[in-house]
Amino acid sequence: MNSIESIIEQEKGVSYTQRNKQLFSFYTLTLIAQEQASRRLKKRAGISLLLIVAFLLLFLAPISSLIEGFIASLSTLDIIDIFKIGALNYGLVFIFYQFLKKRSIF
Amino acid sequence: MESDEELVKRTLAGGNHHYGVLIQRYADYLFGLGMRLTAGNRELAEDISQQSFLKSYTYLKSFDARKTYKHWLTGIAVNCFKDIRLKEQRYAPIDDTNEASYSPRLEENSDFFNLIQPLDDNEKIMFTLKYVYDYRTQEIADVLDLKTGTVKSKISRALEKLK
Numbered sequence: 001m002n003s004i005e006s007i008i009e010q011e012k013g014v015s016y017t018q019r020n021k022q023l024f025s026f027y028t029l030t031l032i033a034q035e036q037a038s039r040r041l042k043k044r045a046g047i048s049l050l051l052i053v054a055f056l057l058l059f060l061a062p063i064s065s066l067i068e069g070f071i072a073s074l075s076t077l078d079i080i081d082i083f084k085i086g087a088l089n090y091g092l093v094f095i096f097y098q099f100l101k102k103r104s105i106f
Numbered sequence: 107m108e109s110d111e112e113l114v115k116r117t118l119a120g121g122n123h124h125y126g127v128l129i130q131r132y133a134d135y136l137f138g139l140g141m142r143l144t145a146g147n148r149e150l151a152e153d154i155s156q157q158s159f160l161k162s163y164t165y166l167k168s169f170d171a172r173k174t175y176k177h178w179l180t181g182i183a184v185n186c187f188k189d190i191r192l193k194e195q196r197y198a199p200i201d202d203t204n205e206a207s208y209s210p211r212l213e214e215n216s217d218f219f220n221l222i223q224p225l226d227d228n229e230k231i232m233f234t235l236k237y238v239y240d241y242r243t244q245e246i247a248d249v250l251d252l253k254t255g256t257v258k259s260k261i262s263r264a265l266e267k268l269k
Binding site for chain 2: 004026
């Protein structure tokens, strides 16, 4: 039987080679990209859920008073006010969109 | 040739393709380590190698540049090996819990695989790193996050078992 030293020396001389290293590297990088995409998707889903819940809490709870106020204000609205509200809404959406884009969320 | 640390920095800066260079650089090394620890099981060795690269990428931000990337990666590979062994033991059928669920393919240096067979997983890791890869005791302690004294005593116990 070979001595421990000679077995170790023999083992040191053995070189193990990964099959098709380039394919292995490519596949591993693909798995990494997949993992990143899945993490991003989860993050987006979480934020969307949070926004929906926040929206519901903010706007649905006092909705009846809001609707009443809105209906009451309709009688006094003129075309300038409608444009103002529209511009304000689009402005807010644009700012929010830019914020999310900057944070790489959307 | 770019250093490992430079490639890590570039990967963290957003260049995933730099990580591909690291994968190609250490694929054979990790595969070899996996083969030695799993007594020549190619599939498990490939699995260990791949899991190690995935985990290394996930935790790349926590890589301490004072260590070498190779040693850090070795630590991850060793943990992957331990995880795989734990999973094997957890899911092994009740009758076979005392036996490893894989059958080693002794097509390489089977003398070495036979030699380390009586050792437990930790002893196998330490023995292989010390005598095949010529790691110093301090380096093994760093890789395994153990005290130097513990490593020394485990290695001498492993040698006793083999004599």
